[in-house]
Amino acid sequence: MLRLASLLTLFFAVLAPAHAAPVLTVYTYESFTADWGPGPAVKKAFEAKCGCEVRFVSLADGVAILNRLKMEGKNSEADIVLGLDTNLTAEARNTNLFAPHGADISTVTIPNGWSDPNFLPFDFAHFAVIYDSEKIKNPPKSLDELVNGNPAEKIVIQDPRTSTPGLGLLLWMRSVYGDKAPDAWKKLSKRVLTVTPGWSEAYGLFTKGEAPMVFSYTTSPAYHMIEEKTDRYQAAAFSEGHYLQIEVAGIMASSKQPALAKDFLKFMVSTEFQDIIPTTNWMMPAAKTSARIPEAFGKLVNPSKSFLFTPEEVASKRKVWTEEWQASMAQ
Amino acid sequence: MASQHGSIGKNWPSAGALLALAVLALIALPALVALGWSSPGMGSTSASFLWQAASFTLFQAVLSTLISVVLGVLLARAISRRQFFGRGFLLRLFALPQGLPALVAVLALVSLYGRAGFISRFWPELPSIYGLNGILLAHVFFNLPYAALLTLIALQQVPREQWRLAQMLGMSERAIFRVIEWPVLQNALPGIAGLIFMLCVTSFTIVLTLGGGPAATTLELAIYQALRFDYDPGLALALAMGQIGLCALLLSFLAKFRPPFAETARLSLGPERASLSRSGNPVPDMIIIILSALFILLPILSVILSGLTADFSRLLTERILWRAIATSGGIAFTAALIAVLIAYPLALAAIRLESKGAVKKARIFEAPVELTLLLPPVLLGAGWFLILMPSTSSVGYAPVLIVLINAIMALPFVYRSLAVSLRRLVAHEDPLCESLGIAGWSRFSLIDWPILKPAFRAAFTFAFLLSFGDFGVIAFFGSDSIVTLPFLIYQRLGSYRTDDAAGIALVLAVFSILMTQAFSAFGRKEHAHD
Numbered sequence: 026m027l028r029l030a031s032l033l034t035l036f037f038a039v040l041a042p043a044h045a046a047p048v049l050t051v052y053t054y055e056s057f058t059a060d061w062g063p064g065p066a067v068k069k070a071f072e073a074k075c076g077c078e079v080r081f082v083s084l085a086d087g088v089a090i091l092n093r094l095k096m097e098g099k100n101s102e103a104d105i106v107l108g109l110d111t112n113l114t115a116e117a118r119n120t121n122l123f124a125p126h127g128a129d130i131s132t133v134t135i136p137n138g139w140s141d142p143n144f145l146p147f148d149f150a151h152f153a154v155i156y157d158s159e160k161i162k163n164p165p166k167s168l169d170e171l172v173n174g175n176p177a178e179k180i181v182i183q184d185p186r187t188s189t190p191g192l193g194l195l196l197w198m199r200s201v202y203g204d205k206a207p208d209a210w211k212k213l214s215k216r217v218l219t220v221t222p223g224w225s226e227a228y229g230l231f232t233k234g235e236a237p238m239v240f241s242y243t244t245s246p247a248y249h250m251i252e253e254k255t256d257r258y259q260a261a262a263f264s265e266g267h268y269l270q271i272e273v274a275g276i277m278a279s280s281k282q283p284a285l286a287k288d289f290l291k292f293m294v295s296t297e298f299q300d301i302i303p304t305t306n307w308m309m310p311a312a313k314t315s316a317r318i319p320e321a322f323g324k325l326v327n328p329s330k331s332f333l334f335t336p337e338e339v340a341s342k343r344k345v346w347t348e349e350w351q352a353s354m355a356q
Numbered sequence: 357m358a359s360q361h362g363s364i365g366k367n368w369p370s371a372g373a374l375l376a377l378a379v380l381a382l383i384a385l386p387a388l389v390a391l392g393w394s395s396p397g398m399g400s401t402s403a404s405f406l407w408q409a410a411s412f413t414l415f416q417a418v419l420s421t422l423i424s425v426v427l428g429v430l431l432a433r434a435i436s437r438r439q440f441f442g443r444g445f446l447l448r449l450f451a452l453p454q455g456l457p458a459l460v461a462v463l464a465l466v467s468l469y470g471r472a473g474f475i476s477r478f479w480p481e482l483p484s485i486y487g488l489n490g491i492l493l494a495h496v497f498f499n500l501p502y503a504a505l506l507t508l509i510a511l512q513q514v515p516r517e518q519w520r521l522a523q524m525l526g527m528s529e530r531a532i533f534r535v536i537e538w539p540v541l542q543n544a545l546p547g548i549a550g551l552i553f554m555l556c557v558t559s560f561t562i563v564l565t566l567g568g569g570p571a572a573t574t575l576e577l578a579i580y581q582a583l584r585f586d587y588d589p590g591l592a593l594a595l596a597m598g599q600i601g602l603c604a605l606l607l608s609f610l611a612k613f614r615p616p617f618a619e620t621a622r623l624s625l626g627p628e629r630a631s632l633s634r635s636g637n638p639v640p641d642m643i644i645i646i647l648s649a650l651f652i653l654l655p656i657l658s659v660i661l662s663g664l665t666a667d668f669s670r671l672l673t674e675r676i677l678w679r680a681i682a683t684s685g686g687i688a689f690t691a692a693l694i695a696v697l698i699a700y701p702l703a704l705a706a707i708r709l710e711s712k713g714a715v716k717k718a719r720i721f722e723a724p725v726e727l728t729l730l731l732p733p734v735l736l737g738a739g740w741f742l743i744l745m746p747s748t749s750s751v752g753y754a755p756v757l758i759v760l761i762n763a764i765m766a767l768p769f770v771y772r773s774l775a776v777s778l779r780r781l782v783a784h785e786d787p788l789c790e791s792l793g794i795a796g797w798s799r800f801s802l803i804d805w806p807i808l809k810p811a812f813r814a815a816f817t818f819a820f821l822l823s824f825g826d827f828g829v830i831a832f833f834g835s836d837s838i839v840t841l842p843f844l845i846y847q848r849l850g851s852y853r854t855d856d857a858a859g860i861a862l863v864l865a866v867f868s869i870l871m872t873q874a875f876s877a878f879g880r881k882e883h884a885h886d
Binding site (some may be wrong): 054062089091096097184217221224229232294307343351356 | 394402471472486564565568569570571577581583584585588655741745847849850851857
C-alpha cells in the first residue's frame with residue numbers, strides 16, 4: 026500500500042512540469058477539459074499571453090464545483106471558478122467567496138442582457154425538446170402542445186433533483202404555467218417515458234431509439250450536423266419562448282493571483298476565447314466572435330423570447346417547486 | 357496473517373481480526389464524524405417523502421432479492437448436477453455483471469428489452485421495461501448470477517460420500533434436496549440474501565433511469581440529493597444512518613434463520629457432483645441453464661456488439677484510453693488485495709466465534725462488513741475530503757482514498773465468498789490442527805491456503821471487477837490525473853460521444869472477461885482437490 030502510494034506520488038511528480046511561472050488554478054467541469062472540449066485550446070491561448078500556467082481541476086458539473094467550494098471555503102486553491110450556471114449564482118454569492126469580476130461587460134451578448142457584478146457569462150443555450158425527425162413528422166410547436174400531445178409519443182426528461190436540464194424544464198414549466206404548473210406536469214407525465222438522473226442517461230436512451238423526444242438544448246442538433254453529418258435530430262421551436270441557461274465564471278476572493286485572474290476573465294469574453302466555444306462546448310458564444318460560426322449554428326432554433334428567473338428567485342423557490350413536481354409526477 | 361492462528365483455544369479473536377476491524381473503523385468513522393461536524397445546520401426533509409422513499413426502497417429491494425435468490429438456487433442446483441460444454445467458462449462469466457458500470461448495464465438491457473429493443477421486436481407484447489419491471493429485471497441481471505455462484509460454492513461443500521450414498525440409496529430429487537442440499541443452503545442463503553438486499557437498497561442509476569418517474573424514489577436518492585443540490589452533509593449522514601438502521605433490523609431478522617454452527621462429518625469434498633450423479637431427467641435442468649445463460653450473456657453480448665461500431669482505429673491510439681486501463685487496473689488490483697486482507701481475518705474470527713457458540717460476539721466482526729455497503733461511497737469521499745482538505749492539496753490523497761473506499765465497498769462480497777469455505781475449514785481443520793499443535797504460518801501455508809485458494813481467487817476476482825467498473829468516488833475528487841475507464845465512459849456519454857462510450861464499454865467488458873477467465877477458480881482442476 027505504502028509502496029503504491031509512493032509510486033503514485035512519484036508518477037504525478039514526474040507528470041507535473043517544473044514551471045517557475047505562476048499557476049492559475051481553474052475549477053471547471055469535466056466536459057470543458059476533455060480532449061475535444063474547450064479546455065486544451067483555452068489553456069494554450071491564454072498561456073501564450075500570460076506567462077503563466079493554467080491548471081484545470083475538473084469536477085462532475087456546476088453543482089459539484091459549488092459544493093467543493095463550500096467544503097474548501099477560503100482555503101480553496103481555486104483562482105477562477107468556471108462552469109456555474111445562473112441557477113447556482115445566488116447560492117454561490119451567498120458563500121461570500123467571490124470577488125467582483127471588474128470586467129467590461131459591454132461586449133457580452135446574452136439574451137435579456139447582463140448585469141451581475143460577480144459572475145461573467147462565457148456561453149449560453151436555450152433548453153429545447155429534441156426530436157427524431159424520422160419518427161415525428163409534426164413536432165410540438167409550443168410547450169402547451171407538448172403537454173397536451175399524444176401520450177403514445179414519449180419523451181425522456183431529467184430529474185430536477187439531480188440534474189441541471191431537469192431543473193431547467195421545471196423552471197420553464199413554471200415560467201409558462203405559473204401556479205398551474207403542477208396540473209401541467211400531471212398531463213405531461215403521461216408522455217414521459219422515464220425520468221433519468223442526468224442528461225447522459227436521457228440522451229443515451231433517446232439515441233438508442235427508446236423515445237422520439239428528449240429534453241436537451243437548442244444547440245444539440247449542431248453536434249449531430251457537424252460531427253455526424255446528419256439532420257435527423259432537430260430542436261422543436263416553442264412559441265411561448267425557451268428557458269435560458271447561462272454558464273458563468275467568477276474570481277475567488279481568496280485568489281493569490283487576483284490580477285492574473287482578472288486578465289483571464291477579460292480573455293474569456295474576448296473573441297479568441299469565444300471563437301473556441303461553439304464547436305467544442307456546443308453552446309452559443311456569450312460575446313462577439315471573430316471567426317464565422319459554423320453554418321449549422323445558423324440553422325438552430327433561435328427563440329424570440331427567453332425565460333429566466335433571477336438567481337435569487339431560483340434559490341428561494343427551488344425546494345418548494347421541486348416538491349410540487351414530485352407530488353404531481355408521482356401520481 | 358499468521359498471528360490469528362495463535363489464539364484458537366481462547367474464546368476471543370486474534371490480533372489480526374481486531375486490527376482489521378480497527379482499519380475498517382479508521383476508514384469509515386472519521387469520515388462520518390467529519391460530515392456531522394461540518395454541517396452548517398441540518399435541514400429537514402418532509403416525512404411523507406421519506407416514508408414514500410423508504411417503503412419503495414424496501415419494496416423493490418425485497419422483491420429483487422427474493423427473485424434473484426430463488427432463481428439463483430434453481431440455477432445453482434441445475435448446474436451442480438449437470439456437466440455440459442462451456443460449464444466452467446459460463447460460471448466464470450457469472451462474476452461479470454456485478455462489475456459492469458450501472459449505466460452500461462442499463463443501456464445494454466434497454467437495447468434488448470426496451471421499446472426499440474432486440475427482443476421487443478420479436479415479442480411486441482413484452483411489458484414495458486420502464487417502471488418496477490425494469491428495476492427488477494436489472495437487479496436480477498446483476499444479482500442472479502452472483503446468487504447462483506455463491507449457492508454453488510455452498511453446494512460444493514457437500515462431501516462426495518453423501519452424493520455416493522444418495523445415489524446408492526436411490527434417493528429422489530426431493531429427498532436429496534431435503535436431506536443434503538437444504539442444510540447447506542440454510543447456512544449460506546441468509547448471508548447471500550442479505551448482501552443482495554443491500555445492493556438493491558443502494559441501487560441508484562438503475563432505479564432512477566428505469567424507474568419511470570419520481571414514484572420510484574429511494575432513500576439513496578434522498579441522500580444524494582441532500583449531499584448535492586442541498587449541500588447538507590448532516591442531513592445526508594442522518595439519512596444514511598436511517599438506511600443503515602433499517603437494514604440492520606432486517607439483517608438481524610434474517611440472521612435468525614441461520615442454523616447454529618454444526619460440526620459435519622470430516623469427509624472428502626465432492627465439488628464435481630455432476631460427474632457422480634446424473635440422476636433424474638436432464639431436460640428441466642438444461643432448460644433452466646440455457647434460459648439463465650441467455651439472460652446473463654445476451655446483455656454482455658449487447659455491450660460487445662454495440663461497442664463494435666466505435667472507431668477503434670482512433671480510440672486505440674488515444675493515450676488517455678491506455679492510461680485509463682492502467683489506472684483502473686491498478687486501483688482495482690490494490691483495492692481487491694486490501695479487501696481480501698481485511699475480510700479474511702474478520703471472517704475467520706466471526707466463524708470461529710460462531711463455532712464456539714459465541715454468536716453475538718461473532719456478529720461484531722460480521723455486521724460492520726455487511727453494513728459498509730450501505731454507506732454511499734460519495735459520503736465517505738466527502739467526509740475524508742473535509743478531513744484532509746485544510747492541510748494540503750487534496751488531489752494528492754485522491755488515489756489512496758479511491759483505493760480504500762473501493763476496498764471497503766468490495767468487503768461484503770469478499771467476506772461472502774470466503775465465508776462458506778471458512779466454515780468448513782474451521783469445522784474440520786481447527787480441532788485437528790489444535791491436537792497436532794500446528795499453528796501460525798506453517799498451518800496457513802500447509803493446511804489453510806490449499807483449501808482456501810479457490811475461495812481467495814473467487815473473492816479477489818469479485819473485488820477486482822467491482823472496483824474496475826466503479827464510477828462512484830472518482831467523480832467526486834475531480835482530479836485530472838486520475839482517469840479510469842468508467843470515468844471515460846461517462847465523460848463521452850456526457851458529450852454526445854455515444855459511439856466512443858460504447859467502444860470503451862467494450863474495452864472494459866473485454867478486460868473484465870479476461871480477468872474472470874484468468875483468475876476465477878471456477879471449473880478449474882484445482883477446485884476438485886480433496
